[in-house]
Amino acid sequence: MQTISHRFVEQVPAGKEPGILYISLEFGVATHLCPCGCESVVVTRLAPSGWSVIFDGETVTLDPSIGNWSQPCKSHYWIRNNQILWARTFSDREIELVRWRDERDHRAAGKWNRKKEAPRKKKRKNGKARRR
Numbered sequence: 001m002q003t004i005s006h007r008f009v010e011q012v013p014a015g016k017e018p019g020i021l022y023i024s025l026e027f028g029v030a031t032h033l034c035p036c037g038c039e040s041v042v043v044t045r046l047a048p049s050g051w052s053v054i055f056d057g058e059t060v061t062l063d064p065s066i067g068n069w070s071q072p073c074k075s076h077y078w079i080r081n082n083q084i085l086w087a088r089t090f091s092d093r094e095i096e097l098v099r100w101r102d103e104r105d106h107r108a109a110g111k112w113n114r115k116k117e118a119p120r121k122k123k124r125k126n127g128k129a130r131r132r
C-alpha cells in the first residue's frame with residue numbers, strides 16, 4: 001500500500017519532497033507531488049467548493065478524490081488516512097463531466113453569480129443572447 005505522510009506547515013515550501021502532503025491552514029491549501037512518480041505539483045484548495053482535510057489526530061484524509069486531469073499522467077486517487085488509493089483513470093468524457101460539475105459548484109458557491117447575472121440581462125435585451 002502506497003502511503004503519504006502529512007506535514008502541517010505555515011507556508012508550503014518551494015522544494016517539495018515526494019510522499020508528503022503539505023497542509024497550510026493559513027493559506028487554505030494542501031500541496032503534494034503526484035504519487036504516480038511524475039512529480040507534478042498538485043495543489044488542492046481547501047474550501048467548501050474545493051477539498052476538505054480531515055485530521056483524526058494521526059492521519060489525514062483529503063476529500064473528494066484528486067484527479068490530475070491537466071497532467072499528462074491523468075492520475076486519479078484518494079488520500080485516505082495517509083494512504084494513496086488509486087482509482088481507475090477517467091475517460092476524456094468523464095473528465096469533461098467532472099470539470100463541468102466543478103465549475104457549476106464554484107458558481108453555486110457564490111462570487112460568480114452576480115457577475116454572471118448582469119451581462120446576461122443586457123444581452124437578452126439586444127437579442128444577441130446565444131442559447132446554450
Ligand SMILES: [Zn+2]
Pocket residue numbers: 034035036037038039040068071073074075
Ligand atoms: Zn502523475
